[in-house]
Amino acid sequence: MTVRVRFAPSPTGYLHVGAARTALYNYLFARANDGVFILRSDDTDTARSTEEYQEDILEHMEWLGLEWDEGIVIGGEHGSYRQSDRYDRYREVARDLIESDSAYYSFATPDQLEQFRKDARDAGTSPAYDGSLEPGYGEVAGRVAAGESAVIRFRVPRPGETRFTDIVREDMVFDHKQVDDFVILRSDGSPTYHLASTVDDVDYGITHVIRGEDLLSSTPKHILLAQAMGAEPATYAHLSLLMGPDGKKLSKRHGDTAMSAYREMGVLPEAINNYLALLGWSLGDEEDVASIDEMISRFDLTTVSKNPAVFDPQKLEWLNGVYIRGMSDDEFVASTLLLVEEDLGRTLSADEREQFMEMVPLIKERTKLLPEVSDQVRFLFTNIDKYDEKSWSKVMDTPEALVALDAALAALTPLDEWTIESIESALRQMLVDTGLNARKGFQPVRVAISGSTVSPPLFESLAILGKLETLTRISNARALL
């Protein structure tokens, strides 16, 4: 049987990193098993769902490269894959369930329900509603016909229990005392998540449901529902939740949870995929870096960790650096040129672009987040109108600075050939002549041309900057001493 899995976010928020991890695991599982990966929109919460969130989810799924084989946008044999288009189907199932007595009209009011739960809590028993507040069979038809507001609830068999084997949690048992007669159709005729999601899983032939652990306790409902529909329930796999540094479910108060935020801060999709995969799963050997293809070839749901995982932005950044260093120069330029231009507020001329390309090998290995590139190359394309204060006071307010700048000027001015080699030998000779060590001799030059004590390698920077500009900047700084 072909493996069919789905990622079914509800568009009530942007794509969350935790959801992205769930999507990734579904994707890896599908690809590892030559299965089908489906993207569905569980948008039964009409009050909170928006098209904007839907777009955000789609955009970032594409950005991550998590291509789906069937689903929203691209379609498939099951229609639009949006639950909001399938209300008729859900109502039909609800009717069938009433017909087969697996569900019933419920007239219990919110107040009654609340009292029921409060009593149960006080008594120390299960607060799951068991249908005990409902009228006898005889009354129901009349009250429904009279137009009385009612929801449709699933009739959970009592006594009873539901057992299933979760791929990551293994054997699970839930006593039906703990499972309430849950609402499947609201009084306004709309389906709840439990109904819509399960009907879709059944109709779409989903074989494995891989989702967050927050749905673990709801699983008996979904299994019972599927069985009542006469279907074979899917196999379930519940992934642990992503936590913030405080050990609580990852949320906005821990910082960025939107995928878009990571994209904007310059994280590569390869890096976040790799990182997210590591959160709950390990490659098995002593390596943490793996391409999506390597992950696919090694992915095994049964080895996924049960433990909740704390999201660690530092490790993500490290991984991002690894991937950035692994880019070709062309790829690097392609993904950073725009950022540099945005930072400058103008486009680069052909010559400047040439300078940028020369600088690429030097800055690539110093970059963890894409936008940092702007900081590293800005000095090439703008005049130094202000020097970094700390840098200035640290190296320029010293007696050696004057000596160094004068000597550098004298050493560089006569150079006919302006290459990395000629610059280096001239400056090294300058060190010998002045008796300054490399640090004392070079740092003032660095600050003079870049404005900071931190810059790409000096000789290369001077070479790329050009002779005229270099001499001008050194003179300018010299004048300020």
Added chain:
RNA sequence: GGCCCCGUCGUCUAGAGGCCUAGGACGCCGCCCUCUCAAGGCGGUAGCGUGGGUUCAAAUCCCAUCGGGGCUACCA
């Protein structure tokens, strides 16, 4: 409160009775390299929540306990 899940370095994890004086990765610290910052190399720091068992032997099995988390809606 009820039910469920989880518990190895700060963090992510390897570990499925002897291979563990617990391995790797990130972080952190130090050293090396070195024109700064990175990168890289080398080394170091730090952990089996606790208490009982079972066993010749337990991080691995059992019980208890403690701790953390999730669910408990006409949200998903």
